[in-house]
Amino acid sequence: xxxxxxxxxxxxxxxxxxxxxxxxxxxxxxxxxxxxxxxxxxxxxxxxxxxxxxxxxxxxxxxxxxxxxxxxxxxxxxxxxxxxxxxxxxxxxxxxxxxxxxxxxxxxxx
Ligand SMILES: [Zn+2]
Numbered sequence: 056x057x058x059x060x061x062x063x064x065x066x067x068x069x070x071x072x073x074x075x076x077x078x079x080x081x082x083x084x085x086x087x088x089x090x091x092x093x094x095x096x097x098x099x100x101x102x103x104x105x106x107x108x109x110x111x112x113x114x115x116x117x118x119x120x121x122x123x124x125x126x127x128x129x130x131x132x133x134x135x136x137x138x139x140x141x142x143x144x145x146x147x148x149x150x151x152x153x154x155x156x157x158x159x160x161x162x163x164x165x
Contacts, residue, residue, distance in 0.1 A: 061112075061113060061116075062080040062087060062088045062090060063080065063082075063087065064080035064081050064082045064087040064088075065080065065081050065082070065113075066078055066079070066080050066081075066090060066109070066110045066111070066112060066113050067079060067080075067081055067110055068106045068107065068110050069086075071098075072103040072106045072107065073093065073097075073098045073099065073102040073103045073106060074093055074094060074095050074096065074097050074098055074099075074102040075092070075093065075094075076092070076093050076102075076106045077089055077090075077091070077092050077093075078090040078091040078092075078093070078106065078109045078110050090109070091109050093105050093106045093109070104165070107164060107165045108165050110164070111161050111164045111165050114157065114160060114161045114164065115161050117157055118154065118157035118158045118160075118161050121150070121153050121154035121157045121158075122154045122158070124150055124154070125141055125147065125150040125151050125153075125154045128146075128147060128150055129141045129144075129147050129150075129151075132144060132146055132147050133146065134146040134147070135147060
């Protein structure tokens with residue numbers, strides 16, 4: 056698994072969500088870095104969606120890495136040898152569940 060290359064912290068939308076909103080990485084109430092400003096298109100659902108999508112990027116990356124970890128383990132699983140569905144294998148299940156929960160958390164944010 057590769058090291059995290061982006062700014063740590065919780066990425067969040069500052070101010071109104073939409074055009075002109077700023078995405079910042081925060082640790083609690085402390086702003087660690089300003090990541091991006093959403094310029095458009097106007098105060099629309101689309102610009103709000105753009106803001107939320109950028110802010111969810113770190114969690115998306117984490118969910119993808121969880122799925123990659125599951126995929127790597129499942130292929131060489133000592134119990135199912137990659138032949139069962141990961142959700143039905145006792146050794147693969149915790150990784151599958153972790154990945155699924157992370158995916159659902161991201162989808163709930165965007
Ligand atoms: Zn397995």
